[in-house]
Amino acid sequence: DFKEEWIPKGVLSICFDNPNPSVTSTAEGFLKGANITSVDLVGLHYITSVGNSFLCRCCSLKTVNLECLQNVATIGSLFLNHCKLLEVVDFCSFEKVTCLNRCFLYACSSLKRISNIFGLGNVK
Numbered sequence: 001d002f003k004e005e006w007i008p009k010g011v012l013s014i015c016f017d018n019p020n021p022s023v024t025s026t027a028e029g030f031l032k033g034a035n036i037t038s039v040d041l042v043g044l045h046y047i048t049s050v051g052n053s054f055l056c057r058c059c060s061l062k063t064v065n066l067e068c069l070q071n072v073a074t075i076g077s078l079f080l081n082h083c084k085l086l087e088v089v090d091f092c093s094f095e096k097v098t099c100l101n102r103c104f105l106y107a108c109s110s111l112k113r114i115s116n117i118f119g120l121g122n123v124k
Helices: none
Strands: 013-015 038-040 063-065 088-090 113-115
Parallel strands (some): 013 038, 038 063, 088 113
């Protein structure tokens, strides 16, 4: 799971902007419970698998840019789970996703808009 010391105190926004071809998946629990308001995954376009509990219980998270996850085929359990302040999610780049696991977007009580849901058209 995420450890608070990984992000300096006071940092509320994270941008992954350095693409690395050797990074093809997120670790289980990565950023779980992080006290951040926004995440931009712009540099993670080599990711093909999102681990369990990715961005889970990020209670302050309001925005997340998923656009660069165009190569993701599998999303683990508890993805964007219990993100109580999250308002908008856009799935424009999720055409390769074939598997969504349990509790996907569960308990996101402030969610107002899900855009481009057709991007999840290959989920079985």
